[in-house]
Amino acid sequence: MNLRFLARQLTSVVVTTAGHINDDRVFFGMQLARRLPGPASRLVGHALGRLPGDAGRAASAWLLGEETTAKSLVSGSPAPSRLLGEIALNLGLLNEAESIAAAVPGARALSSRIEWTKGHIDEAIAVLPDGARRTRLIDERLCLQPQWWPEVSSHVTARRARNDAEHARGQHPTALHVLTNSLPHTRSGYAYRSHAVLTTLRDAGHRTAALTRPSYPVTIGRLSQGPVEFVDGVEYIRDVPLRPRPTPSERLSEQANRIAVEAHERGAQILHTTTHYVNGLATGAAAAAANVPWVYEVRGVLEETWAAAGSSPAERSARRNSQRFALMRAKEIEVASAADAVITLGETMREHLIAGGVPAETITLIPNSVSEAVVDADVTRTPADMRKSLGLPEDGIWVGAAASIVGYEGLDDLVDAVILARCQGTDLRLLIAGDGVALPELRERAAVLGDNAVFTGRVSQVQAIDYQLALDAIAVPRKDEPVCQLVTPIKPIEAMGLARPVVISDLPALRELVPDSAGLWTPPGSPQKLAELLSELASDDTARARFGDNGRAHVLATRRWKEIGRRYGQVYSQLVGSDVR
Incomplete structure (x- = not known):
């Protein structure tokens, strides 16, 4: 260290x-x-x-x-x-x-x-006396205002001519990515996709590196081994200020300066960041200073994810009508519209961006895909055999998921469906791998299942694959919330890649992922319907095998990072090859 x-x-x-x-x-x-x-x-x-x-x-x-x-x-x-x-x-x-x-x-x-x-930003400020917290909230409101962007120091902008002169644009543009988090400290779908993108670009001949957000990973209670960490040969740069700035605008300006300097020193010809708007503001300002094009990758819908965290339908509705929701939505659209290119995950997300005003011609669809770890998984082993190797009972039909455990994932409906199916005589059992804010309540809800419900807690990517292979069917029972209607998750793709039948909620973002030949769909928010469907699937070994085989064939043909990742290089080459500035 x-x-x-x-x-x-x-x-x-x-x-x-x-x-x-x-x-x-x-x-x-x-x-x-x-x-x-x-x-x-x-x-x-x-x-x-x-x-x-x-x-x-x-x-x-x-x-x-x-x-x-x-x-x-x-x-x-x-x-x-x-x-x-x-x-x-x-x-x-x-x-x-x-x-x-x-x-x-x-x-x-x-x-x-x-x-x-x-979501009442003005009221949250008004109730506070003068002091650090009030100043911070006022400043956070400032960052959400239309047309506000961080400032970059003049000594950084002066380097632009040198940067262009010293680094000729080659066949494979050099890219600097700006990330919220990364491996090895955060093991999430976001971190794994980022790593897959960087690895694919590197293997295609691009010089790449990633700069994580200021103070990461200290902000999540972990320490970096050094200012640069390598994971599978991918370079992750850590930016840990000695004294973090007290307000969001100051921190964003400091981050933008660091990105611009890093871009200059590494000869970056492309800057590439991901949702949400904070990353976009810092990266867009740095790109202007470094005189390079930038890419905004929309992997989620920030304001809808925030609204979906409300604890009741009334609270979720109130959040969507709030000041905070409106400002976040407008800022996300502003940032996406300012980028030279936008990448998103699915057709429903693309249409959402266009409806918000993002130019359609700037948007490229690069869907979630599977890693070679999924492709190389031994899908010939039966679920019962995998359960035996993991110390789980071989008996019964096991359903579940490997996911971030948050309310809108609908795993409470899955728990209720398993309970109902068992009451009706089906030997259905539950396995959920992962962690999240909704896990404690989910455990309590499933207590009646006793040993027929297993919660693993946080797992690695390798463990997540093993646990999914131990399932006879994988469920993605997301709620009927706007965030679930719009955002395409990676889990159904992984499930199909592992030759497991998939049961999804009947929502646009999920239906575009799973072909009829690879899975089944059920009305969201209906444990009874889900129980009936799972019971039918549990009694039909042939259907489970057919869905699994078809799903894997679909993924191997259309959703491997080795092929999909090339689209990033195409976006980069188009930007560098065109006179965007």
């Missing part, structure tokens, strides 16, 4: 922590406890449970994943407190949080967070 860079990261942690403690020690302490490694978080949870009062017991239950107990303690407590209010807000109990904030003197920071959660 690079000791100097380690010291820099630790100093950044100390400075940031001190700022958070001074800002709001109750909120910071609670969030820190939740983000500790599992054993440490549980230890804190047990310790809090020994304290007198509902606040300590609610915090204990929350940290231990006993969300039903935590909600009961919050709702029934006769002694409101700041801590109870923060727990209520994190549990999605917005009404209870508001009642607590009104009853606790001086709970203005909590009131502000409630308004921010509701």
Whole structure:
């Protein structure tokens, strides 16, 4: 490990922590406890449970994943407190949080967070006294205003002529990617797609590197081995400021300057970033300074993902009508429209961008595809054989998924469907691999299944493949939310690539992924219909095999990174070959 860079990261942690403690020690302490490694978080949870009062017991239950107990303690407590209010807000109990904030003197920071959660930016600012938090929120609102972009220092823009003169444009343009997170510290669909893109470009002869967001991976409680880390030969550059800037606009300007300098030093001919708009603002400003074209890759719909996190239909609807939603949507469209090229994952997402005003001719569709690890997987082994190797029962028909466990994935409907099917005599069993904010509630919901439900928690990509191979069918029962109607996930593609039948919700973004020959679809939000369909599939070995074989053939023919990834090079060559600036 690079000791100097380690010291820099630790100093950044100390400075940031001190700022958070001074800002709001109750909120910071609670969030820190939740983000500790599992054993440490549980230890804190047990310790809090020994304290007198509902606040300590609610915090204990929350940290231990006993969300039903935590909600009961919050709702029934006769002694409101700041801590109870923060727990209520994190549990999605917005009404209870508001009642607590009104009853606790001086709970203005909590009131502000409630308004921010509701999407009321102006109200979240107005309730606060003058100070660091108010200044920060005002500045965050500024960054969302139309036509606001970060500033790049004049000494950086002066390098543009040298950059163009020193680096001739070749057949394979050099690209610098700007990422939110990456391997090895974050193992998510986002990180794996980014790595697949970078690897594919490198193998095609492009010089590539990726610069992760400022202070990453310190921001997720991990330390980098050095200012540059290599994963499978791909270069990930870490940017850890010694003293992070206090406001979003200052941090974005600092990031844009760093991107522009890095682009100059590496002779980058293309800058390439991904959603959301924060990445786009910094990268677009840096591209203008470095005098190079830039690509904005739209992998999600930020404002709809935020709205879908509401805890009830009424709250989700209110979020979509909020100031924050409108500003985020407008900013995303502004950033995408400013880019020289836009890449997105599916036809429904492409149509969404065009409807928002992004020029159709700038958009290229590059769908999610499978890695060679999926292609090379041994799909000849039966699910029962795979379960045996993983220490799971061979008996029964196992259904499930490997996914990020959030509410809109609809895994609660899958749990209910398995319960219903078992009550009706089908030996259906459940396996869910992954982690996420909805996992504690999901575990509680599935408790009635006993040993017939398995939750693995966070797993690596290799483990995720093994667990999916252990399933007789893979379900993607997403909710009927705009984010699920628009965004095409990678999981159905992986499932088909692993020769497993796929059961999806009947939503546009999912139907465009799974051909009729490879899977089945069911109305979203209907556990009874899902149970009926899974029971039919469980009783038909021939259908499961046919769907699996057809799905794998479809993926091998159309969805391998080795072929799909070439489209990135084509986009780059078109930009560098044209006089875009």
